[in-house]
Amino acid sequence: MEIRVFDSADEAARAVADRVARALAERPSVVLGLPTGRTPVAAYAELRRRHAAGDVDFSRATTFNLDEFAGVHPSHAGSFRTYMERHLFGGVNIRRDRIHVLDGAAPDLDAECERYEDAIAAAGGIDLLLLGIGANGHLGFNEPAAELAARTHRVRLAESTRRDNAALFGGDPACVPREALSMGMGTILKASTLVLLATGERKARCIERAVRGPLTTHLPASFLQVHRSVELYLDRAAAVLL
Numbered sequence: 001m002e003i004r005v006f007d008s009a010d011e012a013a014r015a016v017a018d019r020v021a022r023a024l025a026e027r028p029s030v031v032l033g034l035p036t037g038r039t040p041v042a043a044y045a046e047l048r049r050r051h052a053a054g055d056v057d058f059s060r061a062t063t064f065n066l067d068e069f070a071g072v073h074p075s076h077a078g079s080f081r082t083y084m085e086r087h088l089f090g091g092v093n094i095r096r097d098r099i100h101v102l103d104g105a106a107p108d109l110d111a112e113c114e115r116y117e118d119a120i121a122a123a124g125g126i127d128l129l130l131l132g133i134g135a136n137g138h139l140g141f142n143e144p145a146a147e148l149a150a151r152t153h154r155v156r157l158a159e160s161t162r163r164d165n166a167a168l169f170g171g172d173p174a175c176v177p178r179e180a181l182s183m184g185m186g187t188i189l190k191a192s193t194l195v196l197l198a199t200g201e202r203k204a205r206c207i208e209r210a211v212r213g214p215l216t217t218h219l220p221a222s223f224l225q226v227h228r229s230v231e232l233y234l235d236r237a238a239a240v241l242l
């Protein structure tokens, strides 16, 4: 695991934007995996800025988002699709037909998960998968549990995760869907390179356990330790226990 520690969250975000820009420059047809959450907002803003300056070109890239809420229409204000439009897709030149986000309103959610796995395979797999981390050590929406699913699947969200996502649903955790769709741990670990961005003291404990702790399904991020190409971008606060 390559661990990079930056003085501030902004610097870490800029470094992740650099990493994506480099991947796009090296391979314009790169297949990217993308996270949501508060953490990557600054990195996406930086990518939009660089695109506007003519420095980053997404015209041949393909993207797959990690997860989406179940029962939430893509046009809903709280959907991850809406988040992505606001923070990245609306501000760069990604071709619409190369954007992939799970459809939480699909009539058959299991079939939607299968379709997604097939689409990732048809794209040749994910080259660079950006990740955030939940305070409970989840990746995507792979929540701590006795077992982890390998493939894209439906998941029941932890209460803490519903609280963490309340802002997307008017601030009320009760309004956050109980279920979501997420790439599985196998889907994530099959990506060629994993780039995880974590900032703030709240993430310090799960980062320490992910890097130093035993492999356990109760901390899904601990499985990063078995991947051969993982880059951690941390600010000082998130790295404080390392």
Ligand code: GLP
Pocket (backbone or CB within 6 Å): 035, 036, 037, 038, 039, 040, 066, 067, 131, 132, 133, 134, 135, 139, 140, 141, 161, 164, 165
């Ligand atoms: C969300 C997403 C994850 C994200 C995590 C952390 O629920 N499903 O992909 O990495 O929680 O979010 P934040 O960056 O807001 O702390």
